[in-house]
Amino acid sequence: MNRKLIHSIWVVGCLMGLGCLSPAAAQDYPASPLDKEGYRLIFHDEFDGEELDRSKWIPEYLPSWPKDRSVCRPTYEMKDGILRLTIDKDSKNEFDKGMYISGFMSASRTGMHHYDPKRKALHDIKTEATQINQYGYYEMRAKMQAGGGVHCAWWLIGFEDNPNQTCEIDIFEILGTDVNRIWSTVHSWKDTTITYHTEHPWFANKKLAEEFHVYGFDWTPEGVTVYVDGVQVMTHRAAITYPLVQIISFYDNRAAKGAWTGTYDPSVPYPKSFDIDYIRMYKKIPEGYHALPEHELRITGIDPARLQLNEGEAVLRDMDGHVTRELLYTPSYVNVHYNDGTVTQQFVEWEPLSDEAFHKVQEAGTVMVNGKITGLPDSLLNGREATLIITTLKKDSDEK
Known part of the structure; x- marks a missing residue:
């Protein structure tokens, strides 16, 4: 039997007055x-x-x-x-x-x-x-x-x-x-x-x-x-x-x-x-769904991460001179949906932003970046990747 299950049963017994060798241990909450x-x-x-x-x-x-x-x-x-x-x-x-x-x-x-x-x-x-x-x-x-x-x-x-x-x-x-x-x-x-x-x-x-x-x-x-x-x-x-x-x-x-x-x-x-x-x-688990055994759990969808910028305003993340190859405000995660109705947040290792991509996001348009989803077993992901959609909005002419 699992050690912690044994301990929980023992503590509950103590709290019910069934007798314990150590009075102090009886105060542990199970x-x-x-x-x-x-x-x-x-x-x-x-x-x-x-x-x-x-x-x-x-x-x-x-x-x-x-x-x-x-x-x-x-x-x-x-x-x-x-x-x-x-x-x-x-x-x-x-x-x-x-x-x-x-x-x-x-x-x-x-x-x-x-x-x-x-x-x-x-x-x-x-x-x-x-x-x-x-x-x-x-x-x-x-x-x-x-x-x-x-x-x-x-x-x-x-x-x-x-x-x-x-x-x-x-x-x-x-x-x-x-x-x-x-x-x-x-x-x-x-x-x-x-x-x-x-x-x-x-x-x-x-x-x-x-x-x-x-x-x-x-x-x-x-x-x-x-x-x-x-x-x-x-x-x-x-x-x-x-x-x-x-x-x-x-x-x-x-x-x-x-x-x-x-x-x-x-x-x-x-x-x-x-x-x-x-x-x-x-x-x-949301209303209308029920708990599923682990072997029945399936991913039903992965929301793309989104980042919206203004033309010419994309900057790399810089903390006291420590620059990383990611845009400031880039979401570090995606929402993953399951057939039991739950949604988890999973950290993503995004592909480093190339110089070409960095220049491209300075102009109006859309850039797509792929990333590796972490924290989930391969059997559940089944080859799925994360997607980051970077949308750069064109400035109005009177703002230039």
Whole structure:
């Protein structure tokens, strides 16, 4: 029997008063079943291997910004189906002065999440994504870390195909000095179409740094909602019209003095850790459709990506002098439709834009670019490719 299923049955038995050897373990909230009624599982990582799966995650944290890119690599261990992000006293991942970070992401590109306007992107980063998604239900089961200067976070950000697609959703930030409180926040940054919102409830009956709990995030076209152990803790109306990518991060701020995360506490022993049991993503099956077994799932259509420009205004993507052979505002994904009614967003590796094509898009007309769809099995794609349609509009004569 699957280890996590055994654990879930055991925990449920404990919660029902059937008897447990360890009273502390009885407070762990049980893992959810992998299947979720009315939804299709589109991504999951149960962390049953020995290292992060490179097909699911990019093992770096915001690598554009520090001088030494090697500090962006996470330190962790995986054992018994648990991913333990760690920071030790002699860890090398000092991202900023005194700030040590161990984290990983589902996508990366040069200049992603320009959180400090004073900083310049210092490295050319390959544009890639193992997952990129719009709408659905996300879930993580995890245990946090207590201590001054420490916090654990699970958050989503825009991939910034358009530089204004900067929405940030902090599903949770949990501070080591207030470890039974969850901070759940929507940041708009440059995106003027949504508004800032935060909620930060405190739990009298949970010990988030001693027990595993289940954190859920539901994203619809109308807004976002966060849950802890199935109970709503934050909701906000926000029409986010573009996909987001995941970041999971663990922070130890040894320079903290009375900051948001509290003053650094040197008495907290190392290594410090943020434990993750699983991360899952689901798509809601629309009304009129029903769940299908995997062997019956079929692609029914792939929408072309579209980019509309004005004559003479096409520019390559340039972040602090790091130029890539792609036009600014190029969509990084396509929408893929299935026979169960769901739609997923799949990252595309577009063919590099040739000099000839770049000159052609400066003039009125249409240019087609092909691309490789990633993240889906070949048996499902069946040879299909993505298409990008670049339409350049002619300027009116009185604008010239």
